Amino acid sequence: MKDTDHTRPVPRAVNWNRLEDEIDLDVWNRLTVNFWLPEKVPLSNDIPGWSQLTPGEQTLTIRVFTGLTLLDTIQNTVGAPALMADAITPHEEAVLSNIAFMEAVHARSYSSVFSTLCQTAEVDEAFRWSAENEHLQAKSRLILDEYDAAASPLRRKVASVFLESFLFYSGFYLPMHWSSRARLTNTADLIRLIIRDEAIHGYYIGYKFQRGMERLPEAGRQEIKDFAFGLLFDLYEIEARYTEQLYDGLGLSEDVKHFLHYNANKALQNLGFEALFPEEACRVNPAIMAALSPNSDENHDFFSGSGSSYVIGKAVATEDDDWDF
């Protein structure tokens, strides 16, 4: 056999019985159990509701979904694969391959909504719109530049968490808004599945980011933190313009911005950083919060309610056999 120079080393075979980081297995298990396909959501039940939207509302909805499709496409084809190259453990690469595939499922699911509810011509027009929209292109460019910057795995993770935990929300707002008005509720169910997945993606990539930060000297950590807040400011500027362009017509822009602030703070928390936006700026319309998380009204909590009676949790069916009692 001829002896040649190999640039690519043969990878280690992944042994899931020898973990270097138990979080890899925990997240793998969560993601695989949560696997879903758009076919499981009865989108056709939304056909009557779709016809009750005005033409302007329909166009807005299709445009918002093409914008979300673009972000999912970027994360599927560029973001998650770029992070795989930075993986510290072979199990992390496997988890990222799951994340990459689910992003493809998310991107595909918007087309399921389109084929169920919309005319081909108007969908094609919206994809053209998204390819030419300056704000959508600008935020994609900022993220892609970080994915392509060879030098910094941590900067790539920051960009990835901002995409997963912040940039999607100017789009997610709209189906939550329709859902709060009993419109397109099945589409909202599908979006909630995506929102759930993105939370785990943001958590996991943010967790790996924090492990990477621990290895840096103080000066290096400060540099990355400054970079992260700077990138968030830049992305927020674009998001604010994008939001106004989309939502001014419905008079919802300020409402959407509160949702953006709230999610930007959560993205920073995924990275282990403190919040940026003050709490007054993060008060999301309760109807949107209820659409996002149906049982999360604050009075559920003893501390927040009138305090007249204790709330004992209702029995929850858990199949966890670790409990002894």
Added chain:
Amino acid sequence: MGGLVYFSSASGNTARLVGRLGLPACRIPRRAGDPVPAITEPFVLICPTYADGYGRGAVPKQVIRFLNDPATRALLRGVIAGGNRNFGKLFALSGDVISARCNVPLLYRFELAGTGEDTTRIRAGLARFRAEEEDKTCLTQA
């Protein structure tokens, strides 16, 4: 009434919330093999949520192990749960599970590392809750 006991995974969100509370608190170790702290006084538990899409696995195994001890469980007075509203109905589910299993009130829920308002409310709520618990103890003893 004694203090706070909490669990926080490697992401550190719950630990950051507890740090901001500025109250004495005891951490349940992350590693399965490490010794569980011995609890001798009534306490409130702060616990994050790790449920899958069906609600399974909401309570971290280390916390279950901690609560499996009857003497420890007898001292639990309430639970505060962390989570993420992205999980919809399952938001902070560990609080519901522990509350139902141990028959203690779910006192409060917060997201990720919580906000400044969360820490203010938890501090005030704990002070009020402790006062009420002490009143109950006095009545029992009287």
